Amino acid sequence: MKIGVFVCHCGTNIAATVDVEKAAKAALNLAKVKFSTTYKYMCSSPGQALIKDAIKEKGLDRIVVCACSPSLHEKTFRECLKESGINPYLLEIANIREHCSWVHRDRETATRKAIEIMKLAVTKVTHNRPLEKTHMPIEKRVLVIGGGISGIQSAIDISFAKFPVVIVEREASIGGRMARFDKTFPTLDCAACILTPKMVTVAQNKYVTLHTYAEIEEVTGHVGDFKVKIRKKARFVDTSKCTGCGACWNKCPAKVASEFDLGLCKRTAIYTPFPQAVPNIPVIDRENCLYLKSKKCGLCQKVCPFGAINYQMQDEIIEEKFGAIIVATGFTQFDHSVYGEYGYGKYRDVITGLHFERMANSSGPTGGKIIRPSDGKVARDVVFIQCVGSRDEQKGVSYCSRLCCMYTAKHALLLKEHNPDSQAYVFYIDIRAAGKNYEEFVKKVQNEYGAVYLRGRVSRIFEKGGKLIVRGADTLSGAQIEIKADLVVLAVGLIAQNDAAKLAQMLHIPYDQNNLFTEAHPKLAPVETITSGVFLTGACQSPKDIPDTVATASAASVKALGLLVQDQLEKEPLVARVDKNLCSGCQACIKACSFNAIETKEVEDRALKRKRTVAEVIEGVCSGCGNCTAVCRMSAIDLEGFSNRQIMEEIEVL
Amino acid sequence: MTGDRSEWEPKIVGFLCNWCSYAGADLAGQSRLEYPPNVKIIRVPCSGRVNPLFVLKCLSSGVDGVLISGCHTGDCHYSEGNFHARRRFTILRKLFEYLGIDPKRFQMAWVSASEADKWAKLVKGLVEEIRQAGPNKLGHR
């Protein structure tokens, strides 16, 4: 056995704190290490060439690379080994950057620790075995969770490549948040004008199946073979019969606050969320339907000319298989009722940006009039407050929600267009207008639309004499500011959906402290997750505006397609294996396995001269977690790449 | 390893699951958070991979402290590996208490991929605790 050790400088990232030459020298003292060297960037092509040359010239058969985290370049170096004709699994990475040079300052300490980390890797590589990747078939369908603009865009992109897509949307219609917007910044395109065609396209597309009013119930399996249970909530309307004529909702007597219009107007118990809904088929809200609550009424059934109403309908659970999943679940608004100083959400004339969008929308609850919800009077002096819930560790989230600056500027502009006599006052901390034509847009709002920008947060809002008294500050002039306003619009931040963590756990993808889904790499893998086959798009990962959302939607689609176009899926061979001679057939491993990857098998025992039951791992199903190995009394089951012997010896050399 | 306290530095082995805690420690590096060098990390796919024998082996080889760190409850990449680990090692801890081994020497933690800060704090705290517990006398070295 000839082990080669390659120590990377990583520019100065490693070399500044770790004496790489000393480490390389120390490697030669280790058993079976025949060669060691250093290089500035081991992952670069000359660096890889260095490894390849050394393998050829020195006859090395196992390699240890001391560099960055294996999550970054393990694949790179495995490829490098393969190209030099060595089995790619005869490689170990010693993480001397993230776990050493970047977290220690003292050169001597860091060098000593780097050598120890290297020692562990050398010990481990000694017991690596050559392994071959296994191959699995791929289910050539994509699941898109969420039917907002990001889900719609993803589905359209995938359908271009002629792969089937299923969209699961929990609301009665696709369209998501964007369907509620009036106009979009900075071009002032009408949101409906650019979204509705896409909604129709997706509905008519023969590769796309829509499951609206449906939710994900359970996800099992893995990349190439996800098994997903979808709950299709009872609509109480037969989608095959309904034509969306509207007879039912015109007659329905039960009226409740409309969620789509954020309570600014009423809807009926049988309803479509908005006139352009896709599919244009209503649902019955079982909470508020008089018939479903108390068997009184039944009017909609009587008036339906097609007999589409069915009060007996039950939730239905369907199970489907997918090769890849795109998560496009979007965001929700920060709830400003935690701000006592802004009235705990009790003042009717203190509204959110989304309320403003609905009011500005000509097909919205006020028919495009911007008024005070309390008394219906036209709003003249309107105060906009940015960063409500965002950049606020005390009451909200610490991050910047990224689009509030822009949508507030847009609102200030729309206000002036709708109410020419009005005046907008915008309280801001910083204006973040980084985007194409964004800064110009904000400047336009300030210069041409006369919005007054005041740099400071608002400390208090209260009602007096039918007006809202807003107390803020303008830190630029050093003055306390008081404004008597008709309407206050809070630019509330974007936060994760309430049940985001639950979905993440179902999909086995990580999420951060704010319940936003975590990408595989913040720069180089922004739409992937560490769970292969699951991709992210839109604001479920971090706040995004429409252009960014659409861009990530297309990116996620490409990633999913990249998977689907392959004939077979390569699978890491780091799976569990049973030594049949040692296995006593206790089946403890079968109970420990969460993936049903272990079966029993009869083998002929030559010593006992009879058949006996042993465990056997189904390679294609095993995910390599190693949970089975920890319960095996005989140590008969072991994990490739992380074997008992390897770990024991690693402990030994410490 | 000598018993001389002035020279003695705690030696700690950390078994980190690949998906959460190892990534969390990576992030600590990316964020340049400084922490003591005493913890040597052994990467495992899942905290459920850690065999109680490994812990015993550590303590008998003179390691002063053992840390097992995995994903938070419900966040396991393999669904429930961390549950198994937690159950397994709660029992092991009981056994250690019974045997009179300072339970401080064997700790479990849950660090997610985004909790770099928590990882750095954890290491600092752990090293301090083990330092107070003193050298592991069980070790044959």
Added chain:
Amino acid sequence: MKYAYYPGCSLHSTAKEYDLSTREVAKALGIELIEIPDWICCGATPAHITMHLLSLALPVKNIIKARAMGSYEIVTCCAACFSRLKTANYFMRTDDEHRQKVEQIVGEPYKGEVKVRHFLDVLVNDFGLKNLKGNLVKELKGLKVACYYGCLLTRPPEITELDDLEDPHLIDDLMRTIGVEPVQWPYKTECCGASFSLTKTDIVLKLSCDILQMAYDEGAQAIVVACPLCQSNLDLRQSTINKKYKKDFNLPIFYFTQLIGLALGIDGKKLGLDKHIVPPAALLGEKDKLAKI
């Protein structure tokens, strides 16, 4: 129900009627208040502005005296004392460095374990509104008041742990229970400038004037307070405010205990209603709530 009672300096002088009415109400409701023997001043604002350690040591000394009485919780009525005692407790609980220094000064170990309560809290949460209602002799119908909490009862919430930070309601709840109608007004927790009463009287006049104006505008006939400093600024200085800002306020400033006392049928004089600078008799008489005081 037994509590160690810490009146504080103000309740022994400028706010005598607060002390009188508190004791009367407690007596009538069977709440036993045992005055902490030889209590000393809590140091108030001058102490924490001038010397931090002193501002912790003085309250802690008092708490230790209360602890020596047995296992009682401390009750205080003065918002400033309440704030200082609570703050000192918070430091003793959470800050080892300060705790050790203070322990050295007062000569006894103390870890912040004695509970400090405001009399409001005791009435609403220990005694209970329902129980109070059952004890009423009459209801003070027809009276509209603005309940004014000031700065120190609710801020900072993690220390005072008393009431809602921005929209407190304990006094409002009590008033409703005795039949008084609290107006909804936005200045419940505005500052009256208390600590500047003597030094920067102009500021106090301006802030107090704003508060009186807001209460008046929202239709209050009187203001109900739980802080002796607020009361003295609003009551004592009301005539000066009228003169300076050309106003015509005539708003009596009651302690919540006084109105509760009236509802419990206690004689107005016993509640110190005669000690007010802005006389309440007219208002109370006109409303025919009780015999003339």
Added chain:
Amino acid sequence: MKWFISHETIRSPFLKTLEKDCGEKISHCYQCGKCSAGCPISYQMDYLPNQIIRMVQLGMEEQVLSSKTIWLCASCLTCTSRCPRQINVAEIMDYLRRRAYTKHMTPPGEIEVPLFNKIFLRNIELHGRLFELGLIGMFNLLSGKFFKDVALAPRMFLKRKIGLFPHKINNSKEVKEIFKKSGKLGRARRDKLWQPKLLFLNLSRKLIERIERLK
């Protein structure tokens, strides 16, 4: 105002001791101005609270300690309870005042508050509990506002809201002990309460007022 920034000013010990002594991380402040927006007294201040914090961030010790603002803070804690970065602004104001004391940097127009505080504490130190008449009398005497609030006094006496004599308690020794042990507490006692500058200032202010009125 012009302020030269250099390595020394940015790393001035002022900022460090402040952060250590009051346990607040000043660099956390991102200058949103919410403290200034809610401050009831900011209309009187020479610098808004957020500007004071900014000046602390830049190490402008002298300017901060000689500002009027720190003496105008009423400790109402509105800023602290609403700060989105959870900075205890009121505590920082307290700290700055304490530091201004020890450095003798009170601005000439703002001597009343420190004088009052000293008299107040001296009063407690002597009597254990506050003796209001003594406090008011002493303050008026030493600040030169001899007849301030005199009109209110008769009513206060009549209503027995102010006593003519201090309370008698049996623990004056123990109070003195606390004052003595609280570190630099002795300073309050030893510091001269007699402030001719202030006396002169207030008397002349009175005089000018009277002349103005005569006009």
